[in-house]
Amino acid sequence: MISHQEIQSALSARLDGEDAALENEVIDAHLAQCLQCQQFWDEALRLRSQMQLRDVGRTSAPPNLNDVILAGVNDPWRKLEQRRMVTLAIGRVALVAMAIVWLAWAVQAVVAATTDPMVTSFAAVRLGVATALGLCAWRPSQVPGVLLVVGTMFTFTVGFAVRDAIMGTGEFGFDGIVIPLVSALALVWTWVADRGIEVRRAWSYLSANPY
Numbered sequence: 001m002i003s004h005q006e007i008q009s010a011l012s013a014r015l016d017g018e019d020a021a022l023e024n025e026v027i028d029a030h031l032a033q034c035l036q037c038q039q040f041w042d043e044a045l046r047l048r049s050q051m052q053l054r055d056v057g058r059t060s061a062p063p064n065l066n067d068v069i070l071a072g073v074n075d076p077w078r079k080l081e082q083r084r085m086v087t088l089a090i091g092r093v094a095l096v097a098m099a100i101v102w103l104a105w106a107v108q109a110v111v112a113a114t115t116d117p118m119v120t121s122f123a124a125v126r127l128g129v130a131t132a133l134g135l136c137a138w139r140p141s142q143v144p145g146v147l148l149v150v151g152t153m154f155t156f157t158v159g160f161a162v163r164d165a166i167m168g169t170g171e172f173g174f175d176g177i178v179i180p181l182v183s184a185l186a187l188v189w190t191w192v193a194d195r196g197i198e199v200r201r202a203w204s205y206l207s208a209n210p211y
Contacts, residue, residue, distance in 0.1 A: 091190030
């Protein structure tokens with residue numbers, strides 16, 4: 001797998017008019033997908049333009065151009081990555097907590113001595129959701145599929161609760177609404193923390209803004 005350092009070295013060579021160690025197609029493909037290397041390249045072009053304006057007769061870049069560019073790029077990139085890791089960690093902790101809540105909810109239904117088959121079915125569903133939330137905490141890429149299930153459960157539960165409240169035909173426990181809602185919010189938080197950079201990059205492309 002090609003590292004950021006290899007791509008950035010190849011970009012520096014391209015800027016200096018030297019032969020890069022990588023194919024141009026490989027460099028361009030990576031540059032189109034990597035926000036860090038895009039910032040590196042934009043900063044390199046900006047510094048090169050400033051140096052050309054300052055000294056038109058200069059034909060070669062200073063030997064430490066790569067270090068100068070990295071000094072301007074790494075700090076904002078590092079801050080962005082640190083913020084992403086913190087928000088993602090919060091989302092994962094929330095998912096683990098909600099998985100424990102769903103597990104306890106399932107155990108509570110099983111412990112309650114009853115012969116109603118619906119109770120057993122509800123317990124199985126809750127156990128499945130607890131397992132799915134734990135999987136999302138481990139692999140956030142699985143969030144969209146689980147969010148679809150939890151979100152559907154929440155909307156249906158709210159719909160039935162409103163219907164029963166209007167008709168006065170039954171009672172819905174408050175936990176049946178709050179637990180799916182909080183779980184859905186934790187899933188959305190985790191997905192945004194995990195994929196927020198990609199969404200931001202797509203928006204910058206649509207708005208023709210490189211930053």
